[in-house]
Amino acid sequence: MSQSENFVGIFGHVNLDYIMDVKKLPEPNTSCQVENVKRFFGGTGANVALMAASMGVKASLASFVGTDFPKDFKDAFSNTGVDTQDLLEMDGFLTPTCRIMTDPENNQIGIMDQGPMGEMDDFPIASHTIESCQIIHIGTGRPAYYRRIMQAARELGKPIYFDPAQELHYLYTPEIFAELLDLSHALFVNQNELATAMKYMNYSDKMQLLEHVELLVITLGKDGSQILTKSEEINIPAVAPKEVIDPTGAGDAYRAGFYAGLSRNKTLDECGWLGAAAASFAIEVSGPVGKLPTWDEILERSKL
Numbered sequence: 001m002s003q004s005e006n007f008v009g010i011f012g013h014v015n016l017d018y019i020m021d022v023k024k025l026p027e028p029n030t031s032c033q034v035e036n037v038k039r040f041f042g043g044t045g046a047n048v049a050l051m052a053a054s055m056g057v058k059a060s061l062a063s064f065v066g067t068d069f070p071k072d073f074k075d076a077f078s079n080t081g082v083d084t085q086d087l088l089e090m091d092g093f094l095t096p097t098c099r100i101m102t103d104p105e106n107n108q109i110g111i112m113d114q115g116p117m118g119e120m121d122d123f124p125i126a127s128h129t130i131e132s133c134q135i136i137h138i139g140t141g142r143p144a145y146y147r148r149i150m151q152a153a154r155e156l157g158k159p160i161y162f163d164p165a166q167e168l169h170y171l172y173t174p175e176i177f178a179e180l181l182d183l184s185h186a187l188f189v190n191q192n193e194l195a196t197a198m199k200y201m202n203y204s205d206k207m208q209l210l211e212h213v214e215l216l217v218i219t220l221g222k223d224g225s226q227i228l229t230k231s232e233e234i235n236i237p238a239v240a241p242k243e244v245i246d247p248t249g250a251g252d253a254y255r256a257g258f259y260a261g262l263s264r265n266k267t268l269d270e271c272g273w274l275g276a277a278a279a280s281f282a283i284e285v286s287g288p289v290g291k292l293p294t295w296d297e298i299l300e301r302s303k304l
Helices: 044-054 071-080 115-122 127-132 143-155 165-169 174-181 191-201 206-211 250-262 268-283 295-302
Strands: 006-011 015-022 034-042 059-066 083-090 097-102 108-113 133-138 160-162 186-190 215-219 225-228 233-236
Touching (some): 006 044, 044 059, 059 115, 071 083, 083 127, 127 143, 133 143, 143 160, 186 191, 206 215, 206 225, 215 268, 233 268, 250 268
Parallel strands (some): 006 059, 006 133, 015 097, 059 083
Antiparallel strands (some): 097 108, 215 225, 225 233
């Protein structure tokens, strides 16, 4: 594959998510019967890659799964055209799996098996994805591994879009967050992650983050999103879904829609509207990637 044949190289988890109902969450040393077990494809890497590719973005996915990785998940990537050369099945591991039990009051217990993603610091870097893509998206995963990825990408002049997601709260220290932020072109966060990022940096004003990155994108749930540079502030309202079923994956869909615009040389304002439109499709169905909108569908809903 020639240099920069793909637009975005996506690093992040590829998970199997099992969602199940229970009449009562189990106490220690007891068991319970589960009902309505549903399996979903998930993980930040998979979500962004599948959504972006469905919108016509040439995307490469770099992640680690187990040798039990199911064929229908592989087929989902193949059918949308995701480049999976760096999606590696690692001997001795099971695919990262999240099991969530929910009781009638919507209390939950989640059990996450990181699989090979928990050991990725020792694995070789995904050179193909770095070399074949114009920009690099860094999602969930181990910071020490991503330091190596980001340093290699910077040496090749690739812009890095940093999106540590919920792992920012517990896998990162202030020191390594600051180090990776300085390697980045852009930072994606939601409101909670923004608060943690500012705490790590000892900042009182979010604009101070723009001393490190050129672009700050903050997703605000039902309140839309905000896109900040040193010269402009863009406020994008949420795009209303036809119905609200499940918010899971909406943030990843926003990023995919943003990249769908960026790959077509749209303005930041337009990229924000496309992200908001993509997020609205994710909310309409169960699971993080239950609906894969096309470029024409998000373009129509964004009203650009």
